[in-house]
Amino acid sequence: MKKILPVLIILIVLVVSAAIMLGVKFQKTIDWEESFNETSNKPYGVSVLYKELPNLFTPNKVRTVYHQPASYLKAHKADGFGDHEAKGSFIIIGNSNYLEASSIDALLNFVHTGNTLFVSDYVFPQKIHDTLNFDIEYIKNEIDSTSYLSLKHFDIPDIKIDKNVGDNYFSRFDKTTCDALGYSKINYKHVNFIKIPFGEGTVFLHTEPKAFTNYNILKENRFRYIEGVLSHLPNSDLYFDSYSKIQTGYDGNVEKQSNLSWFLDQTSFKWAWYTAILFGILFMIFNAKRRQRIVKTIRPLQNTTVGFVETVSNLYFETQNHKNLVQKKVTYFLEKIRTDYNMDTSTLDESFIKKLASKSDKNIEDVKKIVDYINWLNSKNEFFEENLIKLNRHIESFYAK
Structure with missing residues (x-):
């Protein structure tokens, strides 16, 4: 043991020194990926919006949809197997390209029966374009990376969206039946938010999903724009389309991410965690052999049926x-x-x-x-x-x- 002790001390010093140096010198790069993930605290996640929705739509329920809309809405029809009948507003922020044809039909049928669909994305599936009869075009921001958003019926100052290389806007829609509710300005003003009646319900389409992200909601007074946009929706139950189905596949088989993953993204905690694991392994190695064997305690047999049932039930839980x-x-x-x-x-x-x-x-x-x-x-x-x-x-x- 005396021969091993100096080696062990040197190893511990090296590990601790490396952890401290990396923790101090390593600066984590900000992830600007536009995931629109409702569980993400990154700049372009939508966790802030997701947490505030119950307050914006109180006292109605906000439900998260982890499946393709087609299967979810089928299960939650009047004669379905769900625990309630789906009625209210269905909201999708970004990533609308994952929608299958059957889900688009289900969503439009949902609207046709008197409900509401809100989608904010740069572009929409072609089936939605063809059914609702509109076109989208792109304008590049050649001056800077800033565009300005405004609403038609709300007296609030234009909000600024930075880090924006260009805008998508509605170049064609039926102005006799559709209403322009909002605008985006790069060089000149163009429509980026419209209301389309469909059957007994309404479809709202918006072409700047970045406005709903953590980065923009928490910056300056940009949250007022989001309040204005969402105020167009009826005060009813809300169905929020989850990013998880895109992460794990379109079949809706959702696997929750480990709770430890966030901590491992933090450099200091990660190295502290790895150091603790290393010390634990070293402790087990050097204490594997004891000076004296443990004297076994022989206990009488017990009726373990109840304990077994409790253990199995706890395992499943x-x-x-x-x-x-x-x-x-x-x-x-x-x-x-x-x-x-x-x-x-x-x-x-x-x-x-x-x-x-x-x-x-x-x-x-x-x-x-x-x-x-x-x-x-x-x-x-x-x-x-x-x-x-x-x-x-x-x-x-x-x-x-």
């Missing part, structure tokens, strides 16, 4: 493995149906529903609800806590009557 739990509950429920009523559960169709209702002496509508919900769950790949809770309520209701 901590890992949030809703998919595994949903599949197990469905499997156990169908196994009980096979055991209690001697029925084949391989095909859950109308014939199965009628037969189960007859054998179990249950109301056929109640049986249809749980069977249809199980069929819907079997078609999904991603599950949330609300799916598990709703399935459990269906099963408890089936056995309670």
